[in-house]
Amino acid sequence: MRSTRRTRPAGQPPGRRRYSHYNRAVKNLGILLSGRGSNFAAIADSIGAGRISNARIAVVISNRNDAPGLEVARQLGLNALAIPSRGKPREEHDREVVAALRDHKVDLVCLAGYMRLLSPWFVQQFPAKVLNIHPSLLPAFPGLEAQQQAFAYGVKVSGCTVHLVDEELDHGAIIVQKTVAVLDSDDERTLAARILEQEHIAYTEAINIVLDGKFEIAGRRVVKGQGAIVKGEGSEVRLQK
Ligand code: GRF
Numbered sequence: 001m002r003s004t005r006r007t008r009p010a011g012q013p014p015g016r017r018r019y020s021h022y023n024r025a026v027k028n029l030g031i032l033l034s035g036r037g038s039n040f041a042a043i044a045d046s047i048g049a050g051r052i053s054n055a056r057i058a059v060v061i062s063n064r065n066d067a068p069g070l071e072v073a074r075q076l077g078l079n080a081l082a083i084p085s086r087g088k089p090r091e092e093h094d095r096e097v098v099a100a101l102r103d104h105k106v107d108l109v110c111l112a113g114y115m116r117l118l119s120p121w122f123v124q125q126f127p128a129k130v131l132n133i134h135p136s137l138l139p140a141f142p143g144l145e146a147q148q149q150a151f152a153y154g155v156k157v158s159g160c161t162v163h164l165v166d167e168e169l170d171h172g173a174i175i176v177q178k179t180v181a182v183l184d185s186d187d188e189r190t191l192a193a194r195i196l197e198q199e200h201i202a203y204t205e206a207i208n209i210v211l212d213g214k215f216e217i218a219g220r221r222v223v224k225g226q227g228a229i230v231k232g233e234g235s236e237v238r239l240q241k
Contacts, residue, residue: 025054026054026055026056027054027055027056027107027108027211028055028056028057028058028104028105028106028107028108029043029055029056029057029058029106029107029108029109029110029207030057030058030059030060030061030101030104030106030108030109030110031043031057031059031060031061031073031110031112032061032062032063032097032109032110032111032112032114033060033061033062033067033069033070033111033112033113033114034062034063034064034067034069034113034114034115034116035064035067035068035069035113035115036067036068036069036113037060037067037068037069037070037072037073037112037113038113038196038200039112039113039133039199039200039203040057040060040069040072040073040110040112040113041069041072042199042200042203042204043057043110043112043203043204043207044057044076044078046204046207051204051208052204052207052208052211054211055108055207055211057073057078058079058104058105058106059078059079059080059081059100059101059103059104059106060073060078060079060080060081061080061081061082061083061097061100061101062080062081062082062083063082063083063084063085063086063093063097063114063115063116064082064084064085065082065084067082069112069113070082079104081100083096083097083100085116090116090117090119091119091121091122093116094118094119094121094122095121097122098122098125101126107129108126108129108130108131108207108210108211109126109129109130109131109165110130110131110203110207111130111131111132111133111165112133112203113133114132117169118130118165120167123165123166123167128164128217130164130165131162131163131164131165131175131203131206131207131210132162132163132164132165132170132172133160133161133162133199133202133203133206134146134160134161134162134163134170135147135160135192135195135196135199136149136150136158136159136160136161136195137157137158137159137160137161137177137179138161138163138170138171138174138177139170139171140155140158141153141158142169142170142171143169143170147188147191147192147195148188148192150182150191151182151186151187151188151191155182156181156182157179157180157181157182158179158180158182158191158195159177159178159179159180159195159198160177160178160180160195160198160199160202161174161176161177161202162174162175162176162177162202162203162205162206163175164217164222173217173220173221173222174220174222175205175206175209175210175222176202176205176206176209177202178198178199178201178202179198180194180195180198209222214226
């Protein structure tokens, strides 16, 4: 990822930072996964079908050598890398992953079943440029086995969330949510399967929203706007298209 800090244009208040991540016509996605990779495959399918029109998958990285998603990536002819995390301090591993993402000029990082917390250092390398998908309606049921948590709790509606990654677990600003009704006839498996169908739709929508860049983030709220303005406490970040 190249981010070019510019001098402040006339009329722009101090404290606002501009980035130019989105200037290239085709953006490079970096996928991080640890498992079967169905969300990754759905993203690849959306790119192939033109539902995501301005992106390519530059690299797929797994922290596990044996992740089935890596083999799917190889079969699709994509760059697929295993960077094992076992036994490594978190940031040391993250530095290897970020180096590989930079080698492949990744603009947007998509976590797709990546079963490893990112270090604050990693998150800072890609400001507002890391997405995650979680199989519940956050902030309900963060963490592992979210579908099972929701089912056991007895909710009548669950779903999935695509959100920006910040330094807390399953916490960043929400880009897209999809709801799924919990049926009396459901068990954990059938509920998880219907949520997964919605995950595959939601991730494509979220990538398009982020790559289009026509949104603003005010506090925690992601809303339509002219450009991606991140309004934090006392500061503002505009992500140019
Ligand atoms: C998905 O349920 C996703 O929401 C969660 O991990 C699972 C990954 O599934 N973060 P897959 O590997 O994409 O099939």
